[in-house]
Amino acid sequence: MADEGMVSWKSLALGCAMTEPGSSRRFNTGDWRSRRRPVTDREKCIKCGLCYILCPDMAFSPDAEAEGYYNWDSYYCKGCGICVKECPKDAISWQEEKEEDKYGPACGA
Amino acid sequence: MAQRVGLECSLAVSEAVKLANADVVAAYPITPQTHIVEHLSELVASGELDAEFVPVESEHSAMSACVGSSAAGARTFTSSSSQGLALMHEILFIASALRLPIVMVVANRALSGPISIWNDHSDIMSEKDIGWVQFFAENGQEVMDLTLTAFKIAEDHRVTLPVIVNMDGFILTHVIEPIEFPEQADVDAYLPKYVPAHKLDPAKPVSMGMVGVPEVYTEARKACLVALEESLPVVREHWNDYAAKFGRQYNLVETYKTEDAESLFVTMGSLSETCMTTVDEMRAAGQKVGLVHIRLWRPFPVDDFLAAIGEAKPICVMDRALSPGCHAGPVATELSSLLFANGKRHYMANFIAGLGGRDVTRGDFKMMMEKTLKAAEAGAPMPCEMVGVKE
Amino acid sequence: MSTIAADAIKNVEKITPKNMPLVEPFSKGHRACQGCGEVLALRQVMKAVGKQVIACSATGCMEIISSPYPQTAWEVPWIHVAFENVAAVASGVEAGRKALIRKGVIKDDDTKIMAFAGDGATADIGMQALSGAMERGHNFVYVCLDNEAYMNTGIQRSSSTPYGAMTTTSPPGKMSKGQATWKKNMAMIAAAHEIPYVATASPAFHLDLMNKARKAAAVPGPAYLHIYSPCPTGWRCGPDTAIEVSRLVVQTKVFPLFEVIDGRFVLTRDIKKPKPVEEYLKSQRRFAHLKEEDIQFIQKRVDEEWDRLLNLCKATNPDAE
8 A cells, every 4th residue: 555655745846836837837738639639721821820729738839930830749739629710711630640659849830 | 133022813914824925815704814914904005015915716616726826836825614615525536636835824703504603623623534634722922823733734845735724613713822924035045935745837737637537546546545645744844843943842642731630621713722721720630631632634643642542541532513413523523533543542521512602611521521520430331412502 | 998908908918929928827637627728828828927826726527627635736836725616716915925925024926816706606606795795895816617507516506508409417307408598608707896907718729728818817806718618528518629619619709708908898709600609509418308499599689789799899999980
């Protein structure tokens, strides 16, 4: 039973608070995707930014190298498909994804 | 020069909170605590106390607001009683688990039902496990002093736990007593500005009140348990320090004529004073009785209590609350358990008295001791007895 | 009439696609379900208001998914206490900071106090605390993220569950048509407290939602935001349908978007060609059991409530043409 504790009680912050803001970033919810991932065709993309602002998991972020476009984060995308459905130009589509290829390069140009 | 005035004990509490320069008072009125919060409202309204008075819409919200305020880094005070304390119940556990140094004065009053506005200890006896430091005051001076020390102890970074000061409802809250108040400058030196051990601050974001998953819950509780246990020497240290600075000594366990006692009473709260008078009368009549009265209820001062009771002798424990379905009253249950754990051979008898504001007289105390001694001599266990029930 | 909210709103920088805030005060890695409309709404609110915030959460989906020890999704100071008391906790944070600022202990850095709660924590168990906090006039923003049931504990009904909806404690059957009562109107209850700012929002109209969040944060005193938050898990619709449903609910007038600014009702979006409520009801399987007569009943009531809202807009804006 003693081995079930994740850390020593002495190392806990006061009141079992978490002092590292945004520590949830250590948890890759990309694990939750099942066999497919959304892929953006930048030829069709009109840089409207809807995929960015409608993602519940913040999986899109501005592409610093290509202004107006967004990079996709394989580590956190849960595969809900809101972006696929809402893209006004149908620029985002499902692509088959193998379990072993889950993490790695972002999609896009 | 410290001021000595005749003042209602409730108002003395408010004055102590003013001396302590509290930042927030979030409270809901309930008899017999009302004068405490009313006077605090007056002090805030007149500008004598620079604080936010939050007139919350229930006690549950009072304690919730106190949690928010203390978490924001403010010195926070509240007061309640009976049903109000019961309504806060859920949040009391959380306040101590979040390690917030809130100070609360409880005007001890019987829990419904039947509904009773009068004094007994059932309200606080239902809050034994909340993880707060808990004191019992016996008179107005003590309530005032203990409230000041409560802030000091709660905010000490070796403690960082909320503290309750118990005072008997009506018996103390509505009675005028002579009380000596320290000078504001001296209290300011004793109790400087509150420096939180942790707080909600955008400059240093923390998340308080996380989900305690099974892999951490046990450790989180252990940390709080140890904090409460380790507060005991800090309480002693601060009460000694208070004595040095303000001239009044408080001890974790108080004793009255116990040195050569052949039998002992055990009490908590204002009835201790009636018992002291009883002890004097009984001694005058040739009986060597003594009194052990407990001031620090949580964490329970085991070593101090064992030292106070000395060698095996009959003990008459007076409880001011029932513990229905349990073999004895709440205090007696704890004491018998600790005696047994420490191999003590004291004979213990337990009486429940003073429920719902009923008086406990010197005659009652004498009767309790008489019965205790008789049963001790017979060597037979005595079931817990309710005193003065009309059959 | 007071203009305390209107005056504050004048100075608020409007969010447009061109100046979309990039800050993410709510972090990736949270445990919300795939396609959760509620966490999306929360994200949008936090982006609009920024990091100069102390956030308080009630027990519920957003609290659970954002704080399983040791993972916190909060990049701002955050506190969770219990289920029914977030408005009281926020009141305490506000009062504490107010006192400390006045006494010169901390600086007034314009930190916004925000309370987040679901419909259960707001309309049911937390009504009292919310009412008290609004009546006392604390300077904070209360955000009700409404997924129309006690979702976190397994889809039990709340007083915010819409008429006829299936939940585990309002299941349809021979003796029941699902939720038997009409959805409690929390925005109206908030408006009845005469607080300076009340607004409803939907994540499909994200700019509107984000601007309302900004306005709410800018207004001194209590502000109440009621945000429609689709729950694909509880409503039995696809994980990709949250925005579609959030759009439909507005287009069918089921969830009108409006503000109450200093007591004046302002319609955000007039729906000139409303879609029939049937289209909305058919989009989620929680309404699948409803009969034609139920749908007609709902349509009638939705229309009546819309008319009532329009009348309120007219009545509280006597100077408008």
